[in-house]
Amino acid sequence: MPELPEVELAARSLRRWLGGRVVRGATAERTRIFRSSDPARFERDLPGKRLEGVERRGKVLLLRFSGGIGLLSHLGMTGKWVLRRGGPPPRHSRASLGLDGGEVLHYLDPRLFGKLSILPADRLGQAEEVRSLGPDPLIDGIDPDALHDWFRRTRRQVKVVLMDQRVLAGLGNIQATEALFLARLHPSRPASSLSREETARLVGAISDSIRETLEKEGASEELTYVEEPGGPNPFLVYGRTGQPCPRCGSTLESESIGGRTSVFCPRCQPT
DNA sequence: ACGGATGTTCGCGC
DNA sequence: CGCGCGAACATCCG
Secondary structure, eight states: OOSHHHHHHHHHHHHHHHBTOBOOEEEEOOSTTOSSSOHHHHHHHSTTOBEEEEEEETTEEEEEEGGGEEEEEEOTTTOEEEEEESSSOOTTEEEEEEOGGGEEEEEEOTTOOOEEEEEEGGGGGGSHHHHTOOOOTTTTOOOHHHHHHHHHTOOSBHHHHHTOTTTSSSOOHHHHHHHHHHTTOOTTSBGGGOOHHHHHHHHHHHHHHHHHHHHHHHHHHHHHSSOOSOOOOOSSSTTOTTSBOTTTOOBOEEEEETTEEEEEOTTTSOO
């Protein structure tokens, strides 16, 4: 589920579901989700508190509750917040917040790669997970010169740099793959080889890719309310190795870059 | 049944 | 300190 667009949609859902509402009860399993915190604090600190605000920085969700309680949520690879009313808890619910009217907000995470921590609300922004982040494309925008400076100072491949959260906050394997395709840049190009003009093109492509994904996944979320996976692949090239390039019809190829599968068109994205 | 998966972090070696 | 690589985490899905 989670790169910048999905986390942004999660933030919007959380605001809609429990903005201003009071938590009646809280439960948390003792799992590695609570690494730097403690499930007991989740259960003890949240009941009686009102959600006052939800922010997102990169892939990190920051929830502020009344009483100065803060909750940091990183969805990892398979984390997800869902709202249910009644019924048995969904599979892999690791923590939950009970609300008025029988509604329950569940944090689902089958693989336990995500993270939850309770900390003072006024220190959410100073958490290491947030402090280490570069500019967020949606909140701060992307400065082409600053990105070009990063590119010039590294010997890494451009896709690896795009996924470095210190450079830009929120891009993962999908968004980096899609943006490089839109910008017609091969993912394994040394970042330092990109011209100022190519970097500017890439900046536009990143914005386009994020906006596209937000629209597509936002629309499907409204349709289903309780989002279910398994729809058609909404991406241009991600997950489409061996299929025809949507731009030129050449067969899409893939290779591992920075330990992740990267899909590209050998003709549109020359090395 | 096997292989891969939207993320992060750690250890190892150069 | 930079960087590449592989592994680990735990489960699901095609």
